[in-house]
Amino acid sequence: MWLFDRDLWIEIFHTLGKNMFRTFLTMLGVIFAMVILVLLLGSANGMSNGFNKIFAGTASNSLFVWGQSTSEPYKGFERGRRIRYKIEDAEILKKQIPEIEVLAPRIELGSHRSVVSVYRNGQTSGSAVYGDYPEIDEITKKKLVEGRFLNQTDIEHSKKVCVIGEETYKLLFDKGENAIGQDIRINGVYFAVVGIYKPNNNINIDGENAVFIPFTTFQKAFNSGDRMGWMAIAVESKTPVPFVEKQIKDILKHKYDIHPDDDRAIGSFDMSEIFNNITSFTMVLQGFSFFVGIFTLLAGVIAISNILLITVKERTKEIGVRRALGATPKIVKRQIVVEAIVLTAFAGLVGFAISVGILAIMNSMWGSGDDFPFANPMISIPQFVISFVLMVGLSVLIGLLPANRAVKVRPIEALREE
């Protein structure tokens, strides 16, 4: 095959090497274009990865449901009635809606979003106190810095244990003090600390200053009976959250005699909505990067075509001589197109290497930070292949321009050229 013709390559490197400086300047356009393309794509990917990192441990296909007050009178009840769920609702929902993967009931001490005083050795903290099931960890993962999270044994034996937030730890303990096994007091009941978690700065559902105790312990210690405050629900990945959300609401509305059109009685928050928004945001960002990058690349390749046109003009006589010696138009064209490809591909690879280096530096500078959604900025292999194929394809098309110019001049005119 001609592609492996050694002489073709010797010819090409001869001509390209003959004018190193100009060849380099020509390539600069494509190098920059490739750097811009890869940096844009890489950054978009880095952002996407950054968001994923933030949401790691949070089940994306999930929702939270809590009770509010009715806004419509119904079946003899007045409006403004407070809806309070019972623990049995959890079982009912799980049984009736098979799409629910995990359902973690929770109860709060005091009213919603209120704090209670937590004491320890004369130190006080105003914290939110939650009665939870260990399953909650499957929906919103806690980053534990010490100890463990609540487990099934805690629930079964209603153990008086708790997991506290780092903020709570700071308020109740001295710096560096070991908290595990120590008791803290809530409403006159003592709980042993088994774990300390670090608040996730980015998704913050539980607050930074909170105490988690087993649900069953909560019931006994604070006499909450069969009440349930809210539910965190993970839905199987194939089912859209709004579909399950509606079923849950219908069941609960029926059970608690809520007017079917009353939208305010049941509060809910669809986590997947945020995820979808972010996913579409990063996708738009990637698409935009590709768009900008490809056009920059086009400009770079056109610059190569331009230089080749000049080269062809300068080489008119040489091409004339070659044709007099028996070079067919096809051979002449082939050489110029291959020159365009070689220039573009080489420049593209150089640009790629440079931008990968820059991305690595960017990653080491900002990649590990928690406060900015940016991690592992790198382009994927398919993205690389697509941009490379596109670039080479463009260079073939654009190389045809000077190639046709080269054979358009008749050899006799080419030879006359001085």
Added chain:
Amino acid sequence: MIEIKDLHKSYKMGSNSLHVLKGINFKVEDGELVAIMGSSGSGKSTLLNILGMLDGADSGEYTLDGVPIKNLSETKAAQYRNKFLGFIFQSFNLINYKSALENVALPLYYQKVPRKERQEKAMQYLEKVGLKPWAHHLPSELSGGQKQRVAIARAMAAEPKVLLADEPTGALDSKTSYEVMDLIQQINDEGNTILVVTHEEDIAHMCKRIVHLKDGVIVEDKKIEQVRAGQYV
């Protein structure tokens, strides 16, 4: 070898048409060394271009080694040029970034001769023109006479039927010119057919036949006593 019948060629110059060749009839036998003479504008270069398939005639017949040359595509013309003809130009037209050897090997490359064989053959022809020690020099490192000898080696490398030389000594001083003519005579002595376009009387007389062109017609066509260039070298 070459047969031309009633060849006409005119060029369009704006609204005017310039009739350059007005019915040329002419025959070249195998092994001849023909000088085509004429002042500038006589049509000698045009004739050579048509013979070299670099240009087409408007009407008339042209047969080269029994092959009618008519309505050639660029590709076909390139292949015929490569197979039938060797060109020697006034300004040498060597490719300046290729060594003497590579220049000589170029027509063989277009004949798709394998690299090794090509190099060997090119070296043979360089030796023949006495430039073997200069094989790896670039044209810029050679003198005018040496360059033309490389060009002659290149023209011969593909073993063409006819060598076409367009003012081969036009850019050389007389001593070098005679050296080049000496070489051309030697090649002719081996039986090669050569056409030389020139306007220098002494060069023309080193051929075996002189064809005189004037205003697009052959005014004189005579065999002459060849002056050997060797005696001046």
